[in-house]
Amino acid sequence: MKQKNWLDEIDAALHDAALRYTAERYSFEARQRMPAAERRFSAGVWKDMGDMGWLSVASPGEEGGLGLRVASICLLAEAAGRALVTEPLTNAGVLAPHLVAAHGTDAQRAKLLPQLHAGTLRIACLLDGRNVALQDGRLQGTHPVLIDADIAQQLMVHAADALWLVDAKAPGVDCRAFPLLDGRGAATVRFDNVEAVRLGDSARADTASTLQLAALATAADSLGAMSAAFDLTLDYLKTRRQFGVPLGTHQALQHRAVDMYIALAESRAVIDQAIGTVQAGSSDAARDVHAAKSLVCESARRVTQEAVQLHGGIGITEEYAVSHYLRRARVNEQLWGSAEQHFVAFATSESAPTP
Amino acid sequence: MERLHESANAPSDAHAAEQAFRRAVRDYCTHELPPAVRQKVIDNLFLTKEDNLAFLRSLAGREWVAGHWPREYGGAEWTPLQRFVFEEESMRFGAPWLIPFGVNYVGPVIYTFGSAAQKARFLPPILASEEWWAQGYSEPGAGSDLAGIKTRAIRRGDHYVVTGQKIWTSYVQWADWMFCLVRTSDESRPQQGISFLLIDMRTPGVTVRPIRTMDGCHHVNEVFLDEVKVPVDNLVGEEGKGWSYAKFLLSNERILSAETGRSMRQLSHLKALVANTPSDGVVDRAAFDRRIAQMELKLHALRAFCLAYARSMDANQPPGVEASIMKIRGSELQQQISEATLDWLGSSAIAYDPADVHDDRATSPVGPSDASGAVREYLHGRASTIYGGSNEIQRNIISKAELGL
Numbered sequence: 001m002k003q004k005n006w007l008d009e010i011d012a013a014l015h016d017a018a019l020r021y022t023a024e025r026y027s028f029e030a031r032q033r034m035p036a037a038e039r040r041f042s043a044g045v046w047k048d049m050g051d052m053g054w055l056s057v058a059s060p061g062e063e064g065g066l067g068l069r070v071a072s073i074c075l076l077a078e079a080a081g082r083a084l085v086t087e088p089l090t091n092a093g094v095l096a097p098h099l100v101a102a103h104g105t106d107a108q109r110a111k112l113l114p115q116l117h118a119g120t121l122r123i124a125c126l127l128d129g130r131n132v133a134l135q136d137g138r139l140q141g142t143h144p145v146l147i148d149a150d151i152a153q154q155l156m157v158h159a160a161d162a163l164w165l166v167d168a169k170a171p172g173v174d175c176r177a178f179p180l181l182d183g184r185g186a187a188t189v190r191f192d193n194v195e196a197v198r199l200g201d202s203a204r205a206d207t208a209s210t211l212q213l214a215a216l217a218t219a220a221d222s223l224g225a226m227s228a229a230f231d232l233t234l235d236y237l238k239t240r241r242q243f244g245v246p247l248g249t250h251q252a253l254q255h256r257a258v259d260m261y262i263a264l265a266e267s268r269a270v271i272d273q274a275i276g277t278v279q280a281g282s283s284d285a286a287r288d289v290h291a292a293k294s295l296v297c298e299s300a301r302r303v304t305q306e307a308v309q310l311h312g313g314i315g316i317t318e319e320y321a322v323s324h325y326l327r328r329a330r331v332n333e334q335l336w337g338s339a340e341q342h343f344v345a346f347a348t349s350e351s352a353p354t355p
Numbered sequence: 356m357e358r359l360h361e362s363a364n365a366p367s368d369a370h371a372a373e374q375a376f377r378r379a380v381r382d383y384c385t386h387e388l389p390p391a392v393r394q395k396v397i398d399n400l401f402l403t404k405e406d407n408l409a410f411l412r413s414l415a416g417r418e419w420v421a422g423h424w425p426r427e428y429g430g431a432e433w434t435p436l437q438r439f440v441f442e443e444e445s446m447r448f449g450a451p452w453l454i455p456f457g458v459n460y461v462g463p464v465i466y467t468f469g470s471a472a473q474k475a476r477f478l479p480p481i482l483a484s485e486e487w488w489a490q491g492y493s494e495p496g497a498g499s500d501l502a503g504i505k506t507r508a509i510r511r512g513d514h515y516v517v518t519g520q521k522i523w524t525s526y527v528q529w530a531d532w533m534f535c536l537v538r539t540s541d542e543s544r545p546q547q548g549i550s551f552l553l554i555d556m557r558t559p560g561v562t563v564r565p566i567r568t569m570d571g572c573h574h575v576n577e578v579f580l581d582e583v584k585v586p587v588d589n590l591v592g593e594e595g596k597g598w599s600y601a602k603f604l605l606s607n608e609r610i611l612s613a614e615t616g617r618s619m620r621q622l623s624h625l626k627a628l629v630a631n632t633p634s635d636g637v638v639d640r641a642a643f644d645r646r647i648a649q650m651e652l653k654l655h656a657l658r659a660f661c662l663a664y665a666r667s668m669d670a671n672q673p674p675g676v677e678a679s680i681m682k683i684r685g686s687e688l689q690q691q692i693s694e695a696t697l698d699w700l701g702s703s704a705i706a707y708d709p710a711d712v713h714d715d716r717a718t719s720p721v722g723p724s725d726a727s728g729a730v731r732e733y734l735h736g737r738a739s740t741i742y743g744g745s746n747e748i749q750r751n752i753i754s755k756a757e758l759g760l
Contacts, residue, residue: 234758254754255747261758262680269660280367291655346655347648 010066015075017052022083028321031084039086040185041151046087050119055093058213059101063113068098070279073213074220074271081224081332084324086184088122088148090217096123096156098210103163103200123165124152127207127214127336132191134160139172139191147335149187150177157196161204164196182327212285214336215293216274222300222332223267229307229325230260236311253310260306263299270295290346297339300329369666376437377444379417384448387413391715393449397620398717399728401572402451404487404529410451411458411484420482421458428466428474429482439611439665443658446616454526457481457488459611460604461534464551468592468600477532477553489527491535491554491578492601494520499748501536502545502598506580508537508552515539515552515585517560521578523742527563528576530556535580536601539594551597553589560584570734571709603673605744612678612743613661613685618654621692621732622647628699632723636701643699650691657684676757679749686739686746693733700726707731 025048031039049055057072059065066072073094080089097116100109115121124146126132132141139157149155149168157164168175172194175187199205237248237257247253274288304326308315315322333339384393389409395402414420423438424430433441446452453459462481465473480486497503506519517537527533533554540548554561560583566575592600626647637643664677697704703722711718711727719726740746754760 234760237760248758248760251751254758254760255750257758257760258750258753261753262683265677265680266656266660266684269663270656272663273659291652295652295656343648343652346652347645 010069011071011075014053014057014072015079018054018076018079021048021052022079022085026083026085028084028324032319039183040179041087046119046122049087049089049093050117054089055097055119056117058094058098059113059117063101063109064117065097065101065113068279070213070216070275073217074275077217077220078224078227081221081226081328082228084183084225084321084328088124088151090214090221091124091148092116092122092152093119094217095125095127095210095214098213099125099156099163099205099207100199102210103205105201108199121154122148122152123154123156124148124168125156125158125210125214126189127158127211129158132157132159132189134162134164135193137195139164139166139194139196142188142190144188145186145334146189147180147184147186147331149175149189150179150185155189156199157191158205158207163199163205163207165199166191166194166196170194170196180331182324182331184331208286211336212278212289215342216271216278216289218332218335219267219274219289219292219296220271222296222329223264223271225325225328225332226260226267226296226300226303226307227264229304229322230257230264232322232325233257233260233307233310247310256306256310260303263303267296267299287346287349290342290349293337294339294343294346297329297333297342301333301339304329373436373440376440380441380444381448383414383417383419384445384450387416388445388450389413392451395715396449396451397624398725399712399732400714400717401712401731404526407451407454408484411453415482415484420484421462423459424462424466428462428478434665435668436662436665439661442611442614443616443619443661446614447619448616449620452614452617456490456525456530456534457484457486460490461488461532461553464534464591464600464604467603468551468596470588472588473553473591486531487526487529489524489530489533489556491521491524491527491533493523495522498523499745501601502549504536504538504549506535506537508539508550508585510539510587513587515587515590517552517554517580517583517585519580521580522575523566524563524576524578525574527556527578528565528573532556533578534591536597539597546598547595549597549601550594551591551600552585553591554580554583554585555589558583558585568735569737570712570731571707572712572731572735574735613657613681614689615654615658615661615685618657618685618688618692621689621696622650622654625692625696625699628696628723632699634699634701635703636698643695646695650688650695653684653688653691657681657688660684676753679744679752682743683746683749689739690736693729693736696729697733700729704730704733 025045053066054076056065057069057076061067077090097113100112100116104112112121116123126143126146131143132139139159152168155166155168157166166173172192174190177185177187179185234257237253238246240247270292274292277285277288307322308326311322314320317323392402392406392410395406411420418431419441421429422431422433422441426432458481462478465477492501494504494506496505506517506521508515508517521535533556535552535554536549537552538548539550542548560581562579564577564579565573566577568574661681668674700722703726706719706721707727707730712731717725717728
């Protein structure tokens with residue numbers, strides 16, 4: 001199949017930089033030898049990402065960003081999935097800047113955005129609104145699993161149609177951190193009568209477009225994970241010999257590899273279509289994102305499970321990358337609306353009528 | 356949301372042009388496609404030769420019979436995207452499958468590889484729908500492994516004498532002409548001794564025997580060739596190069612193989628059926644709704660893939676493995692939709708009299724009036740994963756060409 005044509009030179013440059021940086025500074029083998037805390041989050045890596053502009057792709061040019069660049073967000077997320085990046089690229093690098101740029105006051109934008117772009121401020125966002133409420137102007141409630149809350153300095157909470165910023169160590173905030181099954185981390189966050197600063201000052205804060213970016217970037221992350229798992233598998237089928245022949249000479253295995261490949265090609269098409277409609281603000285955007293999150297997560301689950309199976313014993317080991325992709329895909333399924341929730345939302349959404 | 360400056364204009368112009376073309380095709384289906392033919396398509400009834408010809412003639416007014424042909428041969432030089440949009444939108448709104456042997460298959464082979472005399476003789480009647488073509492490829496011993504054909508053409512003076520047997524020859528019972536792969540040499544690799552001949556079906560020695568398929572219809576045939584004299588002038592291109600012409604043609608065949616428009620129509624039909632007709636076969640409505648939604652998601656993905664491919668492909672390059680992907684996914688989806696439709700119809704879908712689908716109107720004895728058509732669609736649809744290179748062959752192609760296994 002043909003190589004993808006990038007939308008513009010910024011995307012092409014980001015893509016090259018992402019491939020080079022992750023190959024040179026983020027190799028799986030080198031990371032396996034790191035201490036656990038650094039493997040979860042490296043301040044040096046995070047600063048590099050800020051310096052390369054990876055944390056500036058969701059905020060407008062006049063605020064010091066590169067503009068809202070949906071294709072850039074997704075290509076970086078895909079690279080992150082490929083390289084099993086554990087730093088909070090989507091959460092702190094895309095969602096927080098997007099929310100601050102969209103809803104913050106002049107003063108908040110001027111203060112927060114430069115820190116977010118540079119990577120000196122890490123915010124974990126809590127947007128699902130089911131567990132934490134506003135009572136008498138204060139945050140109250142417990143959210144069981146908030147990704148990146150283990151390493152965040154501040155939390156952004158959507159409650160009572162508004163966004164609230166609170167320091168992760170503020171009085172009344174209790175973050176109980178734990179690792180996720182793929183090497184990233186999260187925390188159970190308890191708010192007990194917590195005073196928070198409101199982001200913005202007037203209109204109700206609509207987070208729908210931010211959640212679209214979150215879901216789409218996560219789908220792109222899973223695409224990266226499944227495509228890396230597929231590449232490993234294809235290589236293994238060509239080189240691993242059994243009974244005197246390479247595994248890949250068996251038609252039964254060839255056809256399974258083809259089915260993985262088709263799932264990948266289809267996933268990429270679905271994500272690309274959603275990138276187009278989200279960027280254009282089209283009325284199809286919501287449906288396209290629901291389709292992308294549900295279809296790609298489902299495909300990533302199947303492809304990474306097949307990848308483990310086709311590798312045999314080595315596939316289930318900690319020291320070999322393929323099972324890490326399976327775990328990455330599994331975590332992604334649950335982030336920013338589960339794959340199942342997006343599937344149901346897709347099923348109940350109508351496509352925009354053709355004019 | 357903020358737009359990208361770089362992409363603000365060009366893509367939206369292209370999008371507007373695509374939408375306008377979609378509207379034009381839909382307008383054609385509503386106003387110019389003969390309503391009786393359209394209704395038979397919607398009801399999944401068997402179409403006669405006259406139905407197919409009426410459809411082709413109704414396209415002539417817009418010069419859409421061969422829209423993808425070059426202008427010098429009477430086409431409109433459609434882009435791959437226009438061609439895809441035409442097929443999708445027309446089939447979605449009740450146009451028949453455009454039987455491809457003349458317009459899509461042999462026509463492009465003749466204008467690409469044929470002589471000036473062949474172009475003058477054969478292209479105009481194809482455009483005018485005056486001559487019906489059939490494809491003589493498969494043989495009893497050569498299906499998906501097409502290079503194994505044994506039908507032999509021996510050169511005698513200014514004629515070839517052709518002897519052998521073709522099978523699965525679609526609609527040759529209506530044909531004036533058949534393009535045919537024949538063996539003219541045994542000496543080298545099997546692919547190299549094959550030539551591409553045009554055979555007049557009225558020639559002595561040509562016999563057609565119908566093969567009835569499980570839907571009780573007559574789509575395919577056996578063709579027996581017994582010392583059939585074919586003028587050397589009816590050889591297309593060079594002797595021994597037929598395999599490369601056949602590959603060119605097969606790549607044309609696969610480009611539209613996803614049939615997204617048909618699946619869109621069948622899935623809408625199923626949703627309307629579920630909304631309007633109770634089922635005595637389905638117990639768990641929620642599970643069935645979920646099954647429909649899964650098919651919708653598959654259709655969404657298939658369309659995204661096809662549209663991206665059609666937008667980016669170069670009409671002058673043969674399609675890559677994308678064509679195999681479209682064939683696999685399109686045919687699987689078509690079968691899943693028709694299976695689900697029969698499941699909903701329940702007991703009314705075990706009644707089937709082939710006479711009902713040969714009628715001019717849908718007149719099923721039980722259940723909705725078009726239940727027999729749904730059964731026919733299911734039965735006939737079992738062929739879609741077999742013809743045009745079975746899905747197993749398509750997976751072999753992808754494995755070899757793209758994955759290097």
